[in-house]
Amino acid sequence: MFSGKAEEAMNFYISLFGQSEVNSIMHHEDGTVMHAVFTLRGQSFMCIDSIVEHAFTFTPAISLFVSFKTEEEINRVFERLSEGGQILMPLAPSPVSEKFGWVADQYGVSWQLNLAKG
Structure with missing residues (x-):
């Protein structure tokens, strides 16, 4: 749930990953997203723009975990993802990964990125 940036965020994410597309999108009269479905690397996600102000937003309590091959x-x-966001853990080797990093992007969404060993 975004606050007016759902379509921008969705298009940004699609630009980062192959096998990604907008599957459907419905707008409110003001142009914000009523409901959208998009696919990142074959995984479907939904997003909306809230028409109600909330005292909460995204937190790192939940992250999208993405594994990479290169x-x-x-x-x-x-x-x-780091541009305009916050690096929670810089990319570095870990006991189970060639590289692992954790970032909250400019929209507040938390991502854990992993390059597995071997």
């Missing part, structure tokens, strides 16, 4: 791809996506 160092080039994880570096690119981490850099793009």
Whole structure:
């Protein structure tokens, strides 16, 4: 649930990942998103723009976890998601990963990015 930025965020995410597309979108009269379905790497997501002001937003209590096959791809996506956002853990080796990083993007959505060992 976004506050007026759902379509912008959705299009940003689609630009980062292959096999991604907007499946459907319905707008309110003011142009904000009433309901949208989009796919990232074959996984479907839904988003809306809330028409009600809330005292809450996204938190790192829940994250989207994405595994990558190449160092080039994880570096690119981490850099793009970090722009205007907050790095919660920089990309670095971990006991179970070649590289792992955690970032909250410019919209507040939390992402854990992983390049598995081997």
